[in-house]
Amino acid sequence: MTRSSRSAPPKASAMLESLRGLGYSTEAAIADTIDNSVAASASKVDVIFHWAQKSSYVAIIDNGHGMSSGALESAMRLGNLNPIQNRGSSDLGRFGLGMKTAAFSQGRRLTVASRASGSEFACFGWDLEVLAAAPDGGWHLLEGPDDNSLGAMSLLQSTGTGTLVLWELLDRLVPPGSHQQDFLDTIDRVERHLAMVFHRYLEGSRPRLRIMINGKLVQPWNPFNASVSAGHWSSPVEQLNAEHGSSVVRCHVLPHRDRLTKVEYDAAAGIAGWNAQQGFYVYRNERLLVAGSWLGLGNPKPWVKDEIHRLARIQLDISNAADAAWKIDIRKSIAKPPHGVRQKLTLLAEDTRRRARAVYAHRGQVFRRPSEEPVFEAWESVVNSGVTRYRINRQHPAVRSVLDSPLSLEADVDTMLKLLESTIPVQRIWLDTVEDRGVSERGQVEGDQEEARQLLQVLYQSLLRQRYSPERARERLLRTEPFQRFPHLVEALPDQVSSQTEESSENS
Ligand SMILES: Nc1ncnc2c1ncn2[C@@H]1O[C@H](COP(=O)(O)OP(=O)(O)OP(=O)(O)O)[C@@H](O)[C@H]1O
Ligand SMILES: [Mg+2]
Numbered sequence: 001m002t003r004s005s006r007s008a009p010p011k012a013s014a015m016l017e018s019l020r021g022l023g024y025s026t027e028a029a030i031a032d033t034i035d036n037s038v039a040a041s042a043s044k045v046d047v048i049f050h051w052a053q054k055s056s057y058v059a060i061i062d063n064g065h066g067m068s069s070g071a072l073e074s075a076m077r078l079g080n081l082n083p084i085q086n087r088g089s090s091d092l093g094r095f096g097l098g099m100k101t102a103a104f105s106q107g108r109r110l111t112v113a114s115r116a117s118g119s120e121f122a123c124f125g126w127d128l129e130v131l132a133a134a135p136d137g138g139w140h141l142l143e144g145p146d147d148n149s150l151g152a153m154s155l156l157q158s159t160g161t162g163t164l165v166l167w168e169l170l171d172r173l174v175p176p177g178s179h180q181q182d183f184l185d186t187i188d189r190v191e192r193h194l195a196m197v198f199h200r201y202l203e204g205s206r207p208r209l210r211i212m213i214n215g216k217l218v219q220p221w222n223p224f225n226a227s228v229s230a231g232h233w234s235s236p237v238e239q240l241n242a243e244h245g246s247s248v249v250r251c252h253v254l255p256h257r258d259r260l261t262k263v264e265y266d267a268a269a270g271i272a273g274w275n276a277q278q279g280f281y282v283y284r285n286e287r288l289l290v291a292g293s294w295l296g297l298g299n300p301k302p303w304v305k306d307e308i309h310r311l312a313r314i315q316l317d318i319s320n321a322a323d324a325a326w327k328i329d330i331r332k333s334i335a336k337p338p339h340g341v342r343q344k345l346t347l348l349a350e351d352t353r354r355r356a357r358a359v360y361a362h363r364g365q366v367f368r369r370p371s372e373e374p375v376f377e378a379w380e381s382v383v384n385s386g387v388t389r390y391r392i393n394r395q396h397p398a399v400r401s402v403l404d405s406p407l408s409l410e411a412d413v414d415t416m417l418k419l420l421e422s423t424i425p426v427q428r429i430w431l432d433t434v435e436d437r438g439v440s441e442r443g444q445v446e447g448d449q450e451e452a453r454q455l456l457q458v459l460y461q462s463l464l465r466q467r468y469s470p471e472r473a474r475e476r477l478l479r480t481e482p483f484q485r486f487p488h489l490v491e492a493l494p495d496q497v498s499s500q501t502e503e504s505s506e507n508s
Contacts, residue, residue, distance in 0.1 A: 011137030024105035027193035032102040035092035040064025058167045066161035067114040069122035108169035195221040200286040225268045231255030242340035244325035248317040251352040274310040282335040312356035376480040401462040
């Protein structure tokens with residue numbers, strides 16, 4: 001028996017008010033709107049932030065293929081496409097909602113104007129004030145722009161194809177009491193977000209996409225710091241095949257702080273900072289969805305972001321055919337690995353985390369050394385009954401030379417070293433490092449260099465006195481901490497020691 005049915009559409013005003021709470025940030029809302037421009041093959045997107053207190057607006061204009069009047073009318077509907085429908089391989093959309101939900105997360109009026117090839121200019125809008133005032137709760141799609149929006153309409157070029165998305169009545173982006181500076185801060189955040197999310201589109205000598213914010217070109221930010229090769233480790237590319245399609249993974253360990261200049265180091269940190277930006281970077285059709293997350297993986301417990309794994313970043317590429325399996329959300333900011341790939345991803349991440357730990361802990365310094373023999377480190381860590389203690393390495397040449405000195409100081413020096421070892425302010429060093437108080441700043445390394453030069457002279461003399469040949473002494477120093485970081489200083493040590501140096505070292 002066929003059942004009768006009634007029409008029970010949602011009330012437009014209430015529905016849209018509810019959808020405002022999806023939790024978009026301004027930057028995510030703009031990125032979601034630009035996704036549509038990319039899908040429409042735009043090569044240029046202009047984002048205009050216009051400050052005028054309550055009349056401020058945001059316009060996103062692209063030179064993509066645009067929409068005919070019929071297509072635009074359909075695009076303005078919520079859920080114009082079913083998410084289970086297959087999408088083109090370069091389409092960044094999925095839910096048929098983004099253009100609308102992104103706009104209403106920021107403001108109360110959305111106007112979209114577009115021109116497709118061979119079609120007239122088309123323009124439709126939603127206005128939450130109009131819908132709220134409609135007694136029937138209906139979906140009153142407005143034709144043409146509001147009088148107040150006419151000025152912004154001119155941003156859509158009068159020739160060629162393209163689309164203009166205009167957000168007005170920005171009660172969320174410009175809440176009451178906000179100032180122009182808040183607006184400017186938002187623009188900065190948006191710029192950094194777009195630089196990251198679309199970096200693969202923005203890179204290269206002939207980028208596929210140019211994004212301008214108020215006329216300024218957005219420069220790409222690559223999380224894998226591709227321009228800095230020294231000390232950067234990358235794995236081979238791995239393809240993971242699963243039922244829902246294949247994904248591609250490449251693991252990276254970024255260089256230790258000491259290998260980068262301050263500017264490079266700060267630039268590589270990323271928007272949220274080093275710790276927050278560790279983990280997987282999930283790209284869907286080359287657009288970044290997740291910028292650093294361990295994705296709930298971990299063995300046995302899910303990993304949390306921490307200081308020692310901050311250099312680990314893993315690139316993971318998925319395609320939009322796998323959206324359901326990866327549980328992609330409307331805001332395009334969540335992805336969850338399906339069961340079929342979790343184990344492999346965990347293994348790859350474990351390996352990367354181990355490498356990242358090693359680089360972080362050992363300053364990643366593997367400069368030219370005569371052989372792969374181990375470096376004499378000044379400090380050793382000794383684990384005993386689960387407790388880690390730090391000891392000064394008695395075999396380090398500088399220590400050895402004092403212990404073996406003819407002055408028979410061995411017992412006194414040993415007592416002194418034990419005292420120092422038992423009072424290392426481990427907690428304090430840890431806190432200072434975590435809170436980024438400049439521990440191991442590049443500046444300090446420059447300072448280190450002068451200190452290293454002086455220490456080096458003393459130690460070199462001492463080795464020569466122990467009947468090392470100059471060549472063997474230099475070889476040994478090249479694998480002695482901290483001199484292995486300054487090979488040029490070691491190599492510059494003269495064969496013949498001048499009497500002046502000899503004197504000064506003897507006096508010291
Ligand atoms: N800038 C644009 N140029 C051309 N067509 C567009 C543009 N913006 C939106 N559209 C059309 O409007 C439709 C609806 O966009 P909307 O962002 O609401 O949903 P979607 O992109 O299909 O899915 P999602 O909710 O995942 O973003 C798109 O599918 C596209 O056909
Ligand atoms: Mg979309």
